[in-house]
Amino acid sequence: MTSRDTSSATAHRCTFIPPWLAERVDGPEAAERDEAVRRLRAQRGVEARASAAGGPPVAVATPVWTVHDAGSTTSLPGTPARGPGEPATGDVAVDEAADGIEATLQMFLEDLARSSHDGAGAPVSLTVHYGSDYNNAFWDGTQLVFGDGDGRVFERFTKPVDVLAHEFSHAVIEHTADLTYSGQSGALNESVADVFASCLKQRLLGQQAADGDWLIGQGIFMPSVQARALRDMAAPGTAYDDPEVGADPQVGHMDDYVVTTADNGGVHLNSGIPNKAFQLAALAVGGTAIGGAGRIWYDALVGGDVPRGANFATFAAATVAAAGEHAEAVREAWRQVGVEPGRRSVPASAPQPAGRLRVERSGGFAGRSEAAEVDLETSGLGALVSQAVAAPVAKDARPHPDMFVYTFTVEGREPVRVPEHLLTASQAELARQVLRRGTSEI
Template structure:
């Protein structure tokens, strides 16, 4: 049986709310803004910049080339080139959404933050759409920005909300700056910083000040049948959706409710609501456009050298206050309002043991930050090949193994055989046998 883990072990309760349709007025306004952005920037070929030192911000945006690839519903990367810098629309909705989105994202980083692509050295950006079959995720794998088409039942295509693309690009920026380790509090910061710049892009395209933004991440990612406003709400973590199938949004927004878990690389998508709320509070208090106010402060902290790869919330908070100048007090107060400075969260508890003879498979994380689990009896006569799949996957010989370098927004798989310690394998390191075992148990009819 497959089930959604809504993490009800946390100490807050999310009350039901009257769900809104996904494609509301704000979504329509953003679609119109994207069309305007495309018209403003044009489709003409970009000319190469002559030097980094004297390039204008517009020149920096022009210098970062990009290519959108089509994976053709396979998982082979990067796929076939479908559209590159300066080329006209293709008519493929996902390809063209990715093209417009990356142009707008590159322009924001260049024109406001003076950053030349994700590496600040003009690196070409490679994107892949139509990844996998009914693939419900988007991720940055260290080389590619990758987007699935969604299953059409719960999720729309992941190129539809432009902030999803900006979120994944921002993971690349984090990798090339502070390099925040994708686990526990540093991983939650990695997720939060990506949401920060994603929301800044959305508000920039809509011409909004921070006080006017809706602070929703992934608005439009759910199909209209799902009771959801978005995937996350930075202004009110834990309220973005409440659906009979998905459950309630499990994000938290205060250190009092910090979630301790081994899933999702230590709850990076759950606990990112805490620094997300701090940024929203700071952005409104600083005033003006979010990317030009608090967004600039967060960026300066990220690149300033005081944020280490394993930074916790308190370390990052101190770095933002240090670079905030005249806004130091309001930034400090924003962090204090979410409890950072007096609580840090303790180490994750030891994993629960599973009775001998049982197999438990868990998939957590991904851009959507959900946990899906399945458990079967290895001796069940109705599943004669499961034990063979376990042997093929090599799980019986492993005990508590884990990869030290999880990748942003890629799934994390946890296999527990009998009473052995759980084995955690990031998506990009799954063997063919492990992938087959996970697919067998986690598919809807498994």
Template sequence: MSTSREQTSGPDRCGFVPPYVLRHLAASRPDGCGPRTLLADQRLREHREALPPGATLRTTALPAAPEAAAWTVHDAGGLEQLPGTPVRAAGQPATGDPAVDEAAAGIEATLRFFAEVHDRASYDGAGAPAVVTVHFGRDYANAFWDGTQLVFGDGDGEVFERFTKPLDVMAHEFGHALTQATAGLVYEGQPGALNESVSDVVAACVKQWLAGESAADADWLVGEGLFRPGVQARALRDMAAPGTAYDDPRLGRDPQVGHLDDFVVTTDDNGGVHLNSGIPNRAFVLAARAVGGRTWEGAGAVWHAALLSGDLGPRTDFAGFAAATVSAAERVLPDHVETVRAAWRDVGVEPGRPSTGPAGQGPAATGVVEVRRSGGFAGTRVVARVDLADLAGDPRGDELVRLLTERDVRAEALGAGREAAGGAPQPDRFSYAFVLDGEEVVLPEQALTPSLQRLAGLVLDLGSTR
């Protein structure tokens, strides 16, 4: 697997709407935006995977913006080509196009927030120009940071509004750029959930700053106003009460969790990054409310200091991030160190200790992993299926859960299949089929990475004795 995943969150393309929401939409409305957005995301993923190391998703060279422009908005014109045509830059008047002007207002406010509150010039701290694209794709129901720029779809006009309409969507995506430039949290498992949570924290701080709200008065909703009238949804996420933002036949019910006891182990959604981000989200809200006053001056300042502290790495887990915020509080809010520590403990995370769940049994696990081994000298075939929910208390199960939590094994399997030399099965060696979250990847024995070898061994061992 490429080591670039250790270095940046960018190549994983951080989407605002989780894939499970889009799949539910596709099932309930086969002719709606869900299938089209999923197909667009698949095309982007395939394009990205085909790129050489270090390349970006751009299909054309980025046009030159006006000299010293802090931001530029581009129009993709309904195509899936980036960056599109430049239509407005900093200092230029409104165009009359709602999406363009909303994006301009959103990026300008977000940059101003970081400049005035954190004395930070853009996401990299060095004044990097912010590149924004609107009108991406047809009925595209998502927004994302692709490692170099911010991209927004128009929604479908039935379930989703324009993704430029709620200003905090812009701030959220900008937060991914900030994380990429600072902690570099990989977009999978617990680090990925922290990556998502940091973006929600940025969104909440910018939203409250613009409204002049205190932590006590804020609604803590992310993506409020994103849904059309008639959709049973207050927002896409509720940071204060994860799992309560929406309950609609077209969207399903909000599945976010807010405590480590409920941590979801899955190979979907890059290891549940949108599901489990509710845990650090709720910790942040508890800290912000307990500190009191204005969030961006309290808990927001602590979280920002933690990002810049150097205490975080690409694979920092919940406990490591919690420890970094406690350390940052000692410098930024020394009177509230225990307040921050208590907020994390209230969501089941002990700062500085591995976030493996209660009683050392690992987080609550869901899903089924299947491994099929065939071939070899004897030509035998073995099938083993393991339900992750049944593994509590088994040391081998704990190891399997950790392996699935800490690594994106599906992506690793796909990468191994692409990168293996001599990818065809070799004489008298085994072939392995991995079925992860319903998707099958077949690999010859020589293509297995050490973690995939261990995964196969654990599943075959557990499956043969259960």
């Protein structure tokens, strides 16, 4: 397989103790029986849906997957390390990714009758040990990619299983509604990924929606960081509060909607609004998260009523339409976060940033923004700055879910925003040098 280096502009585009590792009480023979029953139930479910639609029975098979090891480089996909049916390797990240993708594929197949991210059983490719001290995980349109964290703020990104389910769900979204990764549609993209991530976590723990903790990325921070998780769907804005990383900036109501140019229009900040709506809907509908509200959200996603640029109200209306007897409960859940299904609400235009030379890195799985400024006259970066801000950026360049976005702002000029996978060598070097000189959370 041809490798690709995502550090260049030529790159191709887009809890804490994993529960699936716990030994089953009844031993391996019972586990094998349970697995056979689950697979049979999934196949019958798909066949029933096809029959109801007037089509022939559909044969369903668990998609093939491969975990690769990038060996701390940015060359993708890396060296194959483990596939279906192969024993554990002893490499924690490889084995966590393997167990996580099997559990994720199983949930989508059995509970939603969806085979792989494309719905047609496409092979799934994952890469671990990406980069050096890389604090991120993302879906690049081809690959699920996971860094090992820096060991100071973040643990490895394969540790919480919901991180993997979140990234896989971005791939599902791309193959269904393909929500544009900007503004409200981007926040919906992030939120739907969190929805299925939380559904998987609760499914593995055998929980009903009422029993879930609704935490996303629990265990992703190092123990020294004052944090419960990366996000809290039940209480957006309360997941962490640490002297170094700051306080969780997520919002959970339209009254607090954040208007910003960072993070693709605040996709990780404002995703707390639809996240809270789902949590409220899941409790109102009852049952398991995936079998209740999760089914409704999925049906809305694939039902054809959600355009790529959907705002919160449009998506809310689609979930109400898909909710059947639970329509009023779902409508009320959205109303509680300030969204009236079907009624458009557009925030005011965001102000443009300004400064001497400001470099900002925003987004990533954590949704954090870091920025630094330097004096153009004393920085010694003049030539590099000229190359970086003059570099053309493709007008149709689309940011990929959870990849970083870099913004270069020179006083008197419009900001230049570049998705991570499209950085030129000069832009990457400029960002490295400026951010290294001192960053601040924003």
